[in-house]
Amino acid sequence: MGGVRAAGWEAPITVAELVNAGPLAGARMYGTGEVQVRQVRIVDELSVLGQVTPHTAVVLIGAAAGGGWAVEMAMRRAWEQAAACVIAPSGGLSAGSGEVLAERLGITLIFVDEDPLIVAVRIASAASRPEAARTQLVARCATRLAEAGPSARRVLGVLNAELPGTSVTFLDRYGRHVAGARPTDRPGVERPGQDRPDLDRPGAERPGQAGPDRSGVERAGVEEAGGRVAVREAGGRSLEGEQPPLRAAAGEPPVAASDGATTDEDGRSHEARGERAAGRGEGGASRGGRGAGARWSAEVEVLDQEGGVLGTLVAVGSSRSPGWPAAVRTVLNLAVAPLTAWAARERLRASRDFALQQALAERLLAEAEAEAEAAPGTGTEHGTGPEPGAGAAPGTTAEDGTGAETEARAETGAGTEAATGAEAGAGTGAGAGGPAKAGSKARMEGGARVEAVALGWPVEGELTGYHVRPTAEAADSPLARTLITAALGQVPVLPRGEGWAGWSALDPGELAARLARGVRSMPWPCVAGVGARVEGLRSVGESLLGAEAAAFVAAPGTVARADRMGPAELLGALPTGVLRTPAAVVLRPLLAVDKDGTLLETLAAVLDEGGALKAAERLGVHRNTVTTRLERVKSVGFDLDDAATRLALQLACHVLLR
Amino acid sequence: MGRVIDRDELGRLSAGSRVFAIGTEESAYRLTLDWAHSVIGSGVELVTAGEADPGTLCVSITLVGSTTALGEQLPAGDEPARAVRALERRLGERAGAVVALNLAAENALVPLIAAAQLGVPLIDGDGTGRVFPLVEQTTYALGGLSPAPLALAGGSGELVLLETPGDRVEELLRPVVLSFGGWGVAACYPMTAGELARVVVPGTVSLLLRAGAPGAPRSAAAPYGVRTLCRGRILAVEGSTGHGADLALPSLPSSIVVQESAGLRRLVRLEAHNEIVLALADGAPVAMAPDQICMISTEGGMVVDVDKAEPGLEVEVMVVRAAPVWHTDRGQALGGLRAFGLPL
Amino acid sequence: MILGVALVRPTPVLVAVGDGVPEWPVGRAAARSARRACVAVDLSGLPTAPVAAIRVGGPCPEVLRPRVGSGAATIVRGGHSLTGRALAPLDTEAVRRFAAGCGLADFAVTATGSPMLADHELAVAAIVSAEVPGARITLSYEFGTPGLREREESAIRNAALGAEAGRIVDEAARELPGVPVYFARTGSGVVSASYFRRYPLTCDLGGAASLARGRVALPGVPHEVAAAYGAAIGRPEARVERIVQARGRAELDRVLQDARDEALTRVVSAGALPGSARIAETTVNPLSYLPDGLYRVRVTAEGTVP
Structure with missing residues (x-):
């Protein structure tokens, strides 16, 4: 699996990633947040902004955050410097004008309630090692995929749950939906009145973040006061009011567009900046909706054991983070093996004749599950779409969720799956549950149990x-x-x-x-x-x-x-082949200085044993030696006091050393 | 020799003095104009600083404090003369001419009243070329002259003489003015006509007389040029004004956000500390003190004061360029943005 | 049915408004069955009474003294600065002398600083009432606007219109017995007859305001009909304007509540159902170049009629 790590994997983390799942979770963000963050600068007076380098997250404190004018000037100067975003304490600037200016300039403005200095430190940590942040995600997905086992539905459930802002579908080789997000739910298919990508995905709203409703209220407020807020191209203006050329080199997009005003004065529609759409060749579909990023998509082909095309995993999202699709692709690749296994199993199952006993056992399980589901409070999920290769053979195991409605599956090949939200384990679609329950009840009385007892x-x-x-x-x-x-x-x-x-x-x-x-x-x-x-x-x-x-x-x-x-056993179950490359990425700074593998071995020992003392015993060296080696490990940038870092490192060590 | 400002000219001067004047209280303005009419008699002679004998003692006259207070607590009528007489007593010399500190609304008329009461000429010019809130923010101070000794006369017969280093005048004056009830008439910046000729912004009284003539363009009132920053609608007023039930605690300074109605539809923020001192368009500074920034109501053509700004109001934001001396380093230090507490 | 009345010469024009639809002419019997009548009248040109104006404050140039036409005026010591300081003790003896000697019944009292503190106006009113039984007294603080001369002018005009306003109200009551009568305000809204009797100035340009409203609603009808219709569609409204001093948010909230309470009380006396009275708008502006914590407060209240 040498191609796991897609281009962009090490790309700096974006503002949106910080807000979506990172250290800024819960902050109010205005703007698209698509710019990469490479460093953080704490700005207490505006003159400092002249020294800010591109891709800096600018954190305003003190005089620089003192009032609307200061924040607006900071936004402007940050934009001129191609900074990643401006982070200001809540309360300095009315959300209305801040939002309008953020859209006009295409620079992201974030209001935080916490002490900006603390926020700055956290961003700095995430920005300095973006690949680690993403590796954490991948490691988590790997674990969950391993837990999910070879089940298309569960694999897709894991993918959709673990990849925020992303919708993943498994299509068969004919392009038909097998599992995951329904095609109609795929972002990119516009629905009236929905112009925020979050709306497409239940559960995607984050606490404290301006959700659609809240945004609507704020917009209404702005419009009430100022009429239609038609936001157009924000060009640089000199003091004399002339318009200097757009800063094409910096790639600033004329992002902002509000209702009914999706083109600027030159008639250009507000598409994604070209480098992002084209750079990865992933054919992201752009659109002009307000606040919507360009749609990217990532596809990974799933082959069966014979090497034929089984289907395709398709992930779509609206984030313009260059690193995110790469992370998604890596995770999709992790899902290939279980999907291949799943298909092979289904085929095996179809090819063998276990006759009556098998069918009986299946029925028993299916009915038991249906019964369990009918009981209140049980959230076992039901139903999948048609499964390629499954043919006439019904799904056989309860945990695959095929349940009692085998006939329905075979005949219609669709329709029993719950809504997209259910993919994330949110529950069972009522439409799928009803008839199945009724049917199973009758059959349960009918005699499967009697037969089983007889056997x-x-x-x-x-x-x-x-x-x-x-x-x-x-x-x-x-x-x-x-x-x-x-x-x-x-x-x-x-x-x-x-x-x-x-x-x-x-x-x-x-x-x-x-x-x-x-x-x-x-x-x-x-x-x-x-x-x-x-x-x-x-x-x-x-x-x-x-x-x-x-x-x-x-x-x-x-x-x-x-x-x-x-x-230990669970670690042993990790698909090491898949994880080897991300593990190497995580450990790259260490491997670069670890010529003979001593450090890696020591790190693994310390993490496995939970301390330097035991590690020293295991390695047969003095404790001080372990401590010294650990200092070297830390010196290349690993924070062993951070639980997430330790987890990622332990996984990575395990994969590389096995 | 100079011309005479008679009753007709007074009407023009007062009209011209309001073209870009902010903070005008209608009541105070009207009473000052009535007062001026009642004392102007056959008129006041208007001379240039150069025309006066270089040794002539010239005294600057200005209203200090709140025009709202003036409109409420009326003058006794003798304040300008009393202030000048007090300064004369201190200096042991008679004033031979008076000159305005600035020429915004009432402040263009009070020196005229003083000149009429004292029977001396009014110098054609002023000490700012625009209005600044502080007595020290003048071209006179830029020219090295001190506002002190300064005599302040109040409406209830009060009289205070300040003799202090020039940079402490404002600090001492403010509490005195408040204890007077909110306003007073100051006689200050005593200097010879020769000195005045060096530091005055010249010809501004004549300029307002022309600008106040019927049909004169607005730009006639701006000696160093005026430009329109934008036309737009007030989107929000932050800080100073609350509307409706959900009332924000009003406080100065305040900030006005204007959305440009056409063209670039920029977001223009006007930062105000009693007056507008900074204008940002999409976050970029496009005008700032010492130039004067004002909002003109699209409907009535009158200057809209900061505390009268309301969301929805259509305004034209204009920038009146300050006299060149304000754009020197020393001028910037005295009347630039930092003088208003904005650390730019 | 609501009766709109345009009080024009030689005869008033009556318009019956039911469900927003105007009908005219209206017979006397029909008029007397109206649920209420709303009168549009411009007070300019109406006969005015000579007014005794009392200003409380310091001496001033002649040109700035009270202007009362055929009435009498005096300035007595007293009043407050906008910062709340008493300028001088109220010269009660001077008030008494003037009231007793002026020979007039319509008084306008204007004290320096009354939008901030109305004590001296109220004290003058007490003295005048004692000296001149049956005196009609207008206090300038009721009109609120800052600017002593403008406020005084309003008070004097209100006092001058009092007698004629009373006559109009009485005549309306005779013509339309049992029908509650309202008068269109200058600007927007209507006030009750009793409110009009006391504050006729609030309706000084009620005819013009009604006409403007009516012409928007009914283009093409005769002016008088439009004015009558415009009056009929008004609702009770009252305004309060004050200068307040408040240090901090809590105190500001409290003084604002006072102003709102006063506005609500006023709109009820202007004819609104007590339960319907509500605050329509509150505006607060800090005053420049004065101590922190001084604000101009304007509150508008409105309500519906029974």
């Missing part, structure tokens, strides 16, 4: 899920089923990913022991996992998840127990 399957009481996964290609599912039931007794055996899963009435310890024998008896190299003990079929999906996860981290030929699984 000797546990359907009530304490249950424990298991999962067996071949680590090489396994050809013979019926054989596997035979061997598993031989080891575990009468239990359901479901094709599950590349392997098989089911549940037993045995407790986890006994189940693990028996499963270990079964794994050893398999003609293929296998691993297995055992889930936690749960009460009843309604919860067995959860146990199955645990079992699957445990199997994922189990050493070859062994059985892992989810209830005994710790961070």
Whole structure:
């Protein structure tokens, strides 16, 4: 996965990123925030602004923040210096005129309630290591993707939840929606009355930030006082009122456009600045709406195991942050492996004949989940779109959310998925839930349970899920089923990913022991996992998840127990191939000075062991040696006191050293 | 020799004196004009500083304090003469001419009243070429002359003589004026006609007489040029004025935001400290003290005072260029932006 | 039905307004069944009474003395500066002498500084009432505007119009027995008959104001009809203007509340239903070149009629 790190990955963080998810979260921002922040300058008198370099976040304090005129002049001078943004304490300038000027000049103005000095320090920290900030995001996504497992729906849920301001869709090779944000929800499709990208995404509003409503109120106020605020090109003006040429070199966009005034006096529409739209070749669709950035999109092709095109992951957003699409692309690449796995599993499942027992087990699980969902307060999600390659074979596992409406899926291939918001785990679309519940109830009474009882399957009481996964290609599912039931007794055996899963009435310890024998008896190299003990079929999906996860981290030929699984095992489950490049990026400053790998090894030891003393023991060196090495690590810019930094470093070390 | 300002000329002078005058209280202006009419008799002689005998003692006359207070607490009538007489007593010399400190509205008329009462000529010129809020902000001071000794006469018979270094006059004067009830007439900057000729902004009385003639263009009242900064609508008034139920605590200084109505539709911010001292267009300074910035009502053609500015009002923002001496370093220090507390 | 009345010579013009639709001419019986009548009248040209003007303040040039035409005027010591300081104790004896000796019944009292502090005007009113039973007394602070001469002029004119205003109100009551009568204000709104009787000046140009409103609403009708219609569509309104001193926000809020309360009281006396009275606008401006904390406050209240 050498191409993971897209161009722009190390690009400085943008103002919008700072406000969206960074140290300025909660601040009021006027303007697009698209400019990169490379450094911070605290300005207490306006004359200092003449020395500000491009891409500086200007933090106003003291006299420079004293009143509207000072803030406006600072905005103007910051614009002249191509600064990234102006950050002022709340209260100096009325929001109305500040907003208008921010739009006119195309410079972002941010009001903060906190002490500006503290804000400045935080921005400086984020600006100095933007790649670290993004790597944090990627690491978090990697972990969540690993947790999500090979499920298109869950993978897309993770992507949409973890990538703020971005809408991710998985399309099949014919361009049909498979999972993720609905095509109609894709930004770029304008809806009347919605000109803020935030509106497209429930949950995208941040506390304290001017949301659409609030913005509307403020605008109304401005318009009431001053009529239509038609904002046009903000050119530089000399004292004599002449208009100097636009500062094309600095790439300042004539961004601002208000309702009904989307062109400037030259008739140019307010498109994104060219370098951004074109520079990455991602074909961002521009539009002229107020406050809307150019639309960028990032696409990553997902191949199946045979190398054929399975589909495409498409991410779209409005941020003009040059670093953000790169970060998104990296995360999309992380999602390729689970999606490939998901597809392969679906195909395997389709290709095998597990006949009645499988279908019965599936029905049991589906009905149990539907029942669980019908109960108030359970938020299990239902429904996915059509799945490529799934063909006539219904989805089989409850945690894939296919549930009871298998017929509906097969026939319509659409429509059961909840609204976009549900992708982020927000709940279940009512439209999907209703009919399925009714149907499942009838069937539950009908006899699946009776059949299961006849087969000797546990359907009530304490249950424990298991999962067996071949680590090489396994050809013979019926054989596997035979061997598993031989080891575990009468239990359901479901094709599950590349392997098989089911549940037993045995407790986890006994189940693990028996499963270990079964794994050893398999003609293929296998691993297995055992889930936690749960009460009843309604919860067995959860146990199955645990079992699957445990199997994922189990050493070859062994059985892992989810209830005994710790961070070390989880770390071991990270897709190291995917993460290797971002890890190298994170650790680049360290690797540059670490000629023999000692520092990396020491850093990993310290992070793993949670302290220098234990690390020294593990490495067999003196504690002072570890301390000295750590000082070198810190000297290249790593703040080991920062929890997020430690997490990212630990992940990165793990990936690189494994 | 000079000309005579009679009743007809008085009407022109008063009209001309209002073209760019800010802070005019209608009541104070009218009573001053009535007062001037009542004392002008056969007229006041207008001479240039150069025409007077160089040794002639000239005294500057100005109203100090609040014109609102003047409109409420009427003058006894003898204030200008009393102030000058007090200065004469201090100096042991008779004043041979009076001159204005500035020529905005009442301040153009009070020196005329003094001249009429004393029977001396009025010098054609003034000490600012525009209005500044402080007694020390004059071309006289720029020329090295002191406002002190200064005699201040109040409406209830008060009389105070200040003798202090020139840079402390304002500081001492202000509380005295307040204790008078808000206004007084000052006689100050005693100097010879020879000195005056060197430091006066010359010819400004004649200029206002011409500018006040019916049909004269507004620009006639600006000796060093005037330009229109923008025409627009007041979008917001910050700081000084509250409207409606949600009232902001009014305080000076204040700030007026004007949206240009046409053309570039710039956002023009007018920063005011009693008067407008700085204009920003889209954040860029486009005019500032010592030049005079004023809003002219589009509808009535009258100067709109800062405290009368209201959102929605259509105004033309004009910049009257100050006399060249104000654009020197010393002039900037005395009457530039920093003198108004703006650290630019 | 609301009756609009344009009080013009030789005979008033009546317009009946129901649901905003004007009808004219209106018969006497119909007029007397009106829910209320709103009168548009310009007071310029009406007979004025000679006024006894009392100014409280210091001596001044002759040209700045009170102008009373055929009446009498005096200046007595007293008054306050805008900073609230008493300029001199009120010369109560001088007030008494003048009131007793002027032989007039319509008084206009104007004290220096009364928009800030009306004590001396109120004291003068008490003395005059005692000396001249039945005297009609106008106090200038009720008109609020700063500028002693302008305020005095208003007070004198109000006093001069009092008798004629009373006559108009009485005549209207005779013509339209049982019908509440309102008068159109200069500017906008209407006031009750009793308010008009006391403050006729607020309706000095009520005819012109009604005409302007009516012509916008009913282009093409005769002037008198437009004026009558314009009056009929007005609502009670009252204004208060003061100079206040407040140190800090809390005190300003308090003095503003006082001004608002006064405006609300006034609009009720101007004919508004008590429950309908509300503040339409409050404007506060600091006064330049005076101590901090001095503000000019203008409050407009409005309401609806029963």
